[in-house]
Amino acid sequence: MNVTVKTFAQLREITQEGCFTLTLPESAVTMGDVITLLKSRSDKWSQALGASAGSENGSVLMARNQQLCDIQTHVQPGDELAFFPPVTGG
Amino acid sequence: MNVTVKTFAQLREITQEGCFTLTLPESAVTMGDVITLLKSRSDKWSQALGASAGSENGSVLMARNQQLCDIQTHVQPGDELAFFPPVTGG
């Protein structure tokens, strides 16, 4: 299945991939699976998502279809998945 | 000595004297003395200043030369003295 992946801020700069289509194997059903897959995509992605991504105190936030989510969240075909650092607006 | 006396809100309505010149005897040196004198001025004044005027929980506030003060405050010739209820602005 295909999903869209977006990145922002530091993660966009490190990965140098702001928006792309990712093909997932059938076995990838959660955000955690997607993270594992992305980490193996390149050194840049491995660095961007780091060891802590998705853990309780992880410094990477994730969203599914523009709603904040976590590594347990299930992924559906056509989803828009996003990864970004903690926000600093205001 | 002469002082100016002003009243506001309920006190102005009860006394029906919003602004007038009051001649004080030499013995009147504090706001407390002025209150005693005003209470004997008329029934309306006696009602306006009531039993509690000038006491700790008094419902009458007083000002000398446009600064809040209390019954111990000394009075000088030419002063502007004012009596009014607790304020309700805002």
Next chain:
Amino acid sequence: MFALIGDADFDQQWLYNRLRQEASQKAKGNVGAIVTFTGLVRDNNADGNILGIELEHYPGMTEQALTNLVQEAITRFSLTSAGAVHRVGRLYNDEQIVWVGTAAPHRAAAFEGANFLMDMLKQSVPLWKKEFTRDNSRWVEVKASDDKAALAWLREK
């Protein structure tokens, strides 16, 4: 700083611009927060037949007390600037009656300063409200909660 008393309605943009400009002149590049509070006349009678309020004040002392209060807020909360406006005379429901504004490097001071100004204004500035209906009018009573709010600031000192 500024402290204004008057009959006329006040203009939000003019007040905000004045506050921001004063703050910027004093600490350019270090004004992160501007808070404004505006009070409107409420029809706070259960019968719903109050048309508005008539505000009496003590000319001269009102301006001085409001000025002192704004200066106290600036000192106490290290505000970059602050201002206050209070209308007097006859005001109908939903009209603007009071405005306070604060500018500070950070948000907390600006919010606290504005709250302090409103709490103390209800205690120390000689203004009196009288509600009026079509046929009658009645002086507004002091609220015990207003006294408590002002006392809390005095204790914190």
Next chain:
Amino acid sequence: MFALIGDADFDQQWLYNRLRQEASQKAKGNVGAIVTFTGLVRDNNADGNILGIELEHYPGMTEQALTNLVQEAITRFSLTSAGAVHRVGRLYNDEQIVWVGTAAPHRAAAFEGANFLMDMLKQSVPLWKKEFTRDNSRWVEVKASDDKAALAWLREK
């Protein structure tokens, strides 16, 4: 309610009027308090050589998250109305960056609602600040105090 994201500078009078009008339509005669908070870009570098910030956002999600937040504030503090605006793109020191406004029957709810909006905005709306000097730029780090402020609201729930 309204939640706006955009490049252009915003207008205080327009925002205040919109908030007041919405509140008045919903509860005429019972809107006693309007609070606004405006954030300006601060030159918060000790060297004083920061020219401004570049704001990146997540188009679509930013608008949705800000809308959700405003609606949550309205429910939580029984506000009559509320609004929020955040600018994105390149902003120089002293420019307006964020505005929140709340309208309520009483003052306490309006102040708390505005504070809540700012605390949670710093936690849940996808916006990222990058400071820039003449030659360089650097992402702004998250402040621990911002996390704590948001957590406090979550605990109070």
